[in-house]
Amino acid sequence: MTAGRLHLLEQAALCFEQAGLPAEAARCRDKAGEPVAAAELFRTAGELTKAADCYRRAGRTGDAADCLLALGRPEDAAKLWEQAGDPLEAAWLLAVAALEPQRARRLLAGVVPAGGGAALRLRITTALCTALEGRPGPIVTVLGEVEEGLVSVTPASEQARVVQWAVQAADQISRPDLASQVFAAAYRCRLRGITSRWGDWARTALGGTAGIPERDL
Amino acid sequence: MSPRRKRTPAREQPQPASGFHITRLDRGPVVTPEPITVVPVPGNLFAARFTGAAGVLTFIDAAGDESRRRYPSVHRAPDNAIWAVVSEQRPAHIEMAWALGGAVYLPDGTELVSPRGRRCGWADLQSWPAVSWVELAAYVAPGNTATEQQEVVVVTTGSLARWILDRFQSADLDIRVASAQLKGMFRPNPEDWPAVLVRVTGRGRAVPGAFSQALGGLPHTVVCRLGGGRLLIDQRLNLPVPDEILARWVPTDQEWLLAGSLGVWQFTERSTEYPPPLRATPALQAPPVPSHGHFPPDLAIDVTLVRDEQRRTVDALLLSDDELKPLRRFLAGHPSGERAYLVLGAGWHLLAEPGRGLSDIPFGVALHRVGPGALYQEVGYRLQPALPGPARADFFKIDSESLVILQRDQTHRLSLENTVPIWSLWLGHTEPADSAASPLSDSAVAVLEQVDAAGVRATPSDLAAGVPVPELADLRAEGFLLEQQGQLAEAARKYWEAGEPALAAKLYELAAEADR
Numbered sequence: 001m002t003a004g005r006l007h008l009l010e011q012a013a014l015c016f017e018q019a020g021l022p023a024e025a026a027r028c029r030d031k032a033g034e035p036v037a038a039a040e041l042f043r044t045a046g047e048l049t050k051a052a053d054c055y056r057r058a059g060r061t062g063d064a065a066d067c068l069l070a071l072g073r074p075e076d077a078a079k080l081w082e083q084a085g086d087p088l089e090a091a092w093l094l095a096v097a098a099l100e101p102q103r104a105r106r107l108l109a110g111v112v113p114a115g116g117g118a119a120l121r122l123r124i125t126t127a128l129c130t131a132l133e134g135r136p137g138p139i140v141t142v143l144g145e146v147e148e149g150l151v152s153v154t155p156a157s158e159q160a161r162v163v164q165w166a167v168q169a170a171d172q173i174s175r176p177d178l179a180s181q182v183f184a185a186a187y188r189c190r191l192r193g194i195t196s197r198w199g200d201w202a203r204t205a206l207g208g209t210a211g212i213p214e215r216d217l
Numbered sequence: 218m219s220p221r222r223k224r225t226p227a228r229e230q231p232q233p234a235s236g237f238h239i240t241r242l243d244r245g246p247v248v249t250p251e252p253i254t255v256v257p258v259p260g261n262l263f264a265a266r267f268t269g270a271a272g273v274l275t276f277i278d279a280a281g282d283e284s285r286r287r288y289p290s291v292h293r294a295p296d297n298a299i300w301a302v303v304s305e306q307r308p309a310h311i312e313m314a315w316a317l318g319g320a321v322y323l324p325d326g327t328e329l330v331s332p333r334g335r336r337c338g339w340a341d342l343q344s345w346p347a348v349s350w351v352e353l354a355a356y357v358a359p360g361n362t363a364t365e366q367q368e369v370v371v372v373t374t375g376s377l378a379r380w381i382l383d384r385f386q387s388a389d390l391d392i393r394v395a396s397a398q399l400k401g402m403f404r405p406n407p408e409d410w411p412a413v414l415v416r417v418t419g420r421g422r423a424v425p426g427a428f429s430q431a432l433g434g435l436p437h438t439v440v441c442r443l444g445g446g447r448l449l450i451d452q453r454l455n456l457p458v459p460d461e462i463l464a465r466w467v468p469t470d471q472e473w474l475l476a477g478s479l480g481v482w483q484f485t486e487r488s489t490e491y492p493p494p495l496r497a498t499p500a501l502q503a504p505p506v507p508s509h510g511h512f513p514p515d516l517a518i519d520v521t522l523v524r525d526e527q528r529r530t531v532d533a534l535l536l537s538d539d540e541l542k543p544l545r546r547f548l549a550g551h552p553s554g555e556r557a558y559l560v561l562g563a564g565w566h567l568l569a570e571p572g573r574g575l576s577d578i579p580f581g582v583a584l585h586r587v588g589p590g591a592l593y594q595e596v597g598y599r600l601q602p603a604l605p606g607p608a609r610a611d612f613f614k615i616d617s618e619s620l621v622i623l624q625r626d627q628t629h630r631l632s633l634e635n636t637v638p639i640w641s642l643w644l645g646h647t648e649p650a651d652s653a654a655s656p657l658s659d660s661a662v663a664v665l666e667q668v669d670a671a672g673v674r675a676t677p678s679d680l681a682a683g684v685p686v687p688e689l690a691d692l693r694a695e696g697f698l699l700e701q702q703g704q705l706a707e708a709a710r711k712y713w714e715a716g717e718p719a720l721a722a723k724l725y726e727l728a729a730e731a732d733r
Contacts, residue, residue: 008706008729015713015722024719028726 006032013041023047030054043067056080065093074098078107087111088118092125096168101129117158120146121165128169136173143170143178147185159191167201176205183212190217258324258339263306265319266331267299270356272317275457276301277350279317280310283462291353292345299353300342350458351448351466351473351481352403359453359477363433365423366442370449371415372397372474373438378413382493385428391418394493398486399474410482412437416490429453439476451477518602520612522625525599533569533593534581535622535629541566544580545642553578557639558697560620562631567593567620568639571697571712572723584622588731591620591633591701598625617702633698638690689715700724705731 009032016025026041039054048067055064061084065077074097081090091107094100108126113119124146127139146166153159163186170179183198195216199209267273273291280303281288289301301319303310314321322329328336371381378394386392393416401407417424429440429452441449444460447467454477456463467473472484536544548554553570560567569575573586584593589606592615600623604612613621613628622629657665696711705728713721 002732005729005732008725008732011706011709012722012725012729015709015718015725019717019719019722021719021722024722028722028729031726031729 013037017041023050026050026054036060039063039067052080061086061089065089069093069097075100082107088113088122088125092121092165095125095128095132096165096172099132101132104129115153115158116149117153117162120149120153120162124162124165124169128172131169131173139169139173140175140178143175143182147181150182150185151189156191159186159189160194163191163194163197171205179205187213187217192216257327258329259304260324261306262302262304262324263311263314264300264302264322264329264337264342265314266294266322266337267301267317267319269318270299270353271358272319273299273301274350274353274357276314276317276319277353278457279313280307291348291350292342293348294342294345299348300337300345302342349403349466350463351475354450354454354456354458354463354475355403355477355481357454357456357477359451360455361453363426363429363440363442363452365426365429366452367423368416368418368443369424369429369452370441370443371417371432371438372399372412372441372449372476373415373432373435375413377435377438378415381415381432384431385417386493386495388425388428389420390424390428391420392416392493393418393490395490396486396488397484399482400485402473402481402483404480410437414487414490437479439474439479441474441476444475447472449474451475453477520604521601522594522598522623523601525597527599529585529596530573531575531583531596532573532586533567533575533584534578535584535593535595535624536566536568536581538564538566540580541642544568544578547578547580548639548642551578554639558636558694559639559641560631560633560701561635561637562629565622565629565631567622567631569697569701571693571700571708571717572720573700573727582624588703590615590617590703592623593621594623595625598623620701633701636694636698636701638694693717696720696724 009028013025013028013032016022016028022041023045026038026045026047029035029041030038035054035058039051039058039060042048042051042054048071052064052067052071055061055067061080065080068074068077068080074093078090078093078098081087081093087107088111091104091111094104094107104125108122108129111122113122120142123142124139127142130137131139143166146162150159150162153162163182166182167179170176170182179201183194183201186194187198193216195213198212202209202212265276267276277289277291280301287304289303292300292302294300301314303314306323311321320331320333320335322331322335322337324330324339325336327340328338329342330336371378373381382392382394395414395416397412397414399410399412401410417428419425432438432440433453439449440452442452442460444450444464446464447469448460448464449472450456450460450463454475463475472487474482474484476482548557553575557568557570557575560569567584568578568581583596585596586592587594587600587609589610592609592613594600600609609615613623615621618633620631620633622631692711692715696708696715699705699708699711705724709721709724709728712718712724
């Protein structure tokens with residue numbers, strides 16, 4: 001592709017954006033070989049399927065999966081993770097969003113966790129599958145372990161992920177008390193930005209933010 | 218038996234109506250008319266009469282049933298029309314017969330009758346000679362392209378065969394030569410054709426298309442594929458019936474050649490095939506000093522438009538004077554009425570929209586912009602021979618001031634200077650507005666005096682806002698002209714300046730596509 005063509009496509013995309021046609025702009029960005037910019041524009045235009053496709057081609061599996069989840073297609077999102085070589089994420093989506101514990105278990109069979117955080121997430125997923133099959137005992141235990149083991153998880157992004165999964169699992173079995181305990185543990189670990197997430201969760205799950213700290217430690 | 222036939226003998230011996238009676242003097246034997254064998258038409262068949270043979274083969278294949286090997290029977294009438302008789306009346310087949318140019322005849326007693334009331338006796342029809350499908354296939358016009366074959370047979374004259382051998386012996390092809398004697402078929406005066414057969418085999422791959430192309434244009438030369446063994450078929454023929462089924466019409470002990478425009482031939486003699494001997498060439502000499510290079514004088518070629526089925530976008534419409542009035546009525550209230558431009562010419566006008574987004578308008582001739590510059594051609598056609606961009610610009614004298622339109626049988630040149638917005642169609646002749654407003658009435662003057670005395674006259678409000686700025690309209694028109702000249706990026710810039718980013722974006726995109 002020549003530089004002139006790239007420049008023209010860029011101009012076209014800018015003009016389309018100016019004209020209030022983000023989907024067209026996204027098409028031009030995609031033609032110009034900028035799938036991430038295209039995906040974001042597609043997302044703005046509400047064309048999540050195309051956005052997911054662009055994210056996938058750009059190798060941004062997480063964003064692509066988010067788009068598919070927003071479209072209500074958790075199984076496709078799980079497939080993306082599977083193709084990207086992350087069966088744990090795929091199994092998690094199958095369990096928490098598609099509510100298919102059997103299929104999730106099949107994927108979990110070969111998973112070897114890469115670190116402390118991944119090990120915790122694997123246990124959360126396995127326990128959630130058990131809970132979905134009607135036995136909520138293990139998930140309560142695992143969430144207790146998360147509360148204690150969160151301190152030793154590094155890096156902070158992995159900590160945040162563990163917290164997110166744990167909270168979603170607690171929500172799934174309708175135990176906001178367990179979710180609050182996990183948030184409290186994360187707060188003690190000085191996880192950045194945890195209070196705002198805690199507050200957001202509390203507003204929808206509990207209907208208010210009374211008793212939740214205002215600022216991070 | 219039809220009632221009409223029954224009455225006929227009764228009319229020949231009329232009963233005396235009056236008292237007169239004429240006694241026959243001639244006592245010879247009374248000649249009774251020979252009984253006509255009257256065969257009623259089987260009720261469930263129909264026949265189609267084709268004046269040309271071209272569509273018949275397609276019809277046969279459409280109405281036939283290969284699994285039961287039941288095909289329509291084909292007869293030739295004394296007036297040379299071809300009749301196809303289908304043994305089962307299916308509405309789809311009847312419609313197909315009409316579509317392929319046939320006239321459908323349905324049974325009526327002992328005759329077949331067309332919707333126009335023409336009749337044809339069933340017994341006559343059956344007595345007419347059957348027509349070979351191979352003869353029908355000879356009326357199919359050969360196409361331009363051929364699929365590549367593993368093996369082809371070239372039937373040609375001796376001197377051309379020599380040329381073929383010289384030219385292609387060194388290529389990666391196996392060549393065998395044989396002599397053959399052919400006799401024309403299905404013709405009142407069959408000719409003889411002493412020919413040479415060149416069998417060409419690609420060594421493990423297909424014979425290149427360039428080879429067949431090179432030979433396809435030679436006189437008295439046919440490049441054939443082997444269609445089902447006993448029938449050689451011109452490679453460029455694209456027949457509706459599979460080759461194997463067509464080859465069933467060749468008697469088992471014969472070999473036929475279906476040679477496209479050269480007709481059908483039968484091989485009467487054929488020798489064994491020989492590999493051509495290699496020829497020794499005389500000693501080489503240094504070439505002479507080159508003289509001034511020039512083309513041979515007889516290279517001139519006609520450029521034509523031929524039918525093409527490729528899908529093309531409609532970028533503009535060509536309108537005649539008569540179509541402008543209905544167009545005006547159609548465009549009132551149509552979104553195109555705000556955007557489109559008209560390039561006026563002598564009797565023919567071009568309607569185009571910026572950004573090539575011509576909405577569906579049911580008038581005029583649809584045009585596709587082929588470029589370079591403002592070169593348009595009718596949709597559904599292509600140039601034969603295909604010309605590259607610079608050649609088109611040179612041949613059709615494209616410049617930046619004119620717009621050239623190629624139609625099937627004519628060309629037009631319009632001047633881009635005569636471009637007007639489409640709404641000029643509504644306006645007709647306008648007079649410049651009188652800039653002085655109409656004089657105020659007495660009471661209005663009185664009010665103004667009071668207001669001025671109090672010093673509270675209001676500044677003009679935004680009542681007059683939204684008047685289009687003439688510069689913007691000019692920019693838009695300039696953009697349209699640049700677009701017609703093929704300067705898409707510059708046109709896009711103008712549209713952007715004229716406050717139409719969507720149009721600008723579209724043109725930038727088109728420019729990017731052109732830059733590929």
